[in-house]
Amino acid sequence: MKLLFTIALTCALFSKAYPLNCFECAATGTGPCSQTPRTCQANQTKCASFTAAVTAGGIQTTTKVKSCAIPAQCLSGSFNTGISMTTVETQCCESNLCNNEEPPALPESSTNGKKCFTCAADDNCTSTLECQGSEDRCFTFTVPAVGMVKGCASRSVCSGSLIAQLGADAGLNCCEGNLCNNALRIGQSILFLLLVPLASFFLFN
Known part of the structure; x- marks a missing residue:
């Protein structure tokens, strides 16, 4: 009996020593995502496949990414400034090369009754924005020396690994309650950063 237990324990430990293998690729637009296998790092225990959509000025740009991921990166939600809106739909799995499908972009959602401050094109951040769908924050x-933006975000985005992926010099602060993000007058130059699908985050490093 003791021998059987020792063999079972050894097999379990040995099986966990193998790193996970996931597909990796990135594509923008309607083109295919040409995937190739990649061996994950020890802390990357998930294979991820996600679709990010950035909408600004009535034009939507879609980015599809597959990669290894840590559990905190398996999130779905949206990030809305009123001028631009970024949605992320993620599917995660735990077996080798399981991320072979591409999730669809999150569909348009109706307003949910929550409001947050946002910044209009005239540098005035006293405007209010009606949040949509799962945006409950x-x-x-x-960004120091550049400026800031305000708006609505999903709880999953605020509690995920987005802050770390943006780097030590960037700050994302979320709060609960209507209009809890204050109405300060600030610059708009940082808005253009939100029109890019947060590439460092999407590629999971």
């Missing part, structure tokens, strides 16, 4: 996004 207000946010302030800050």
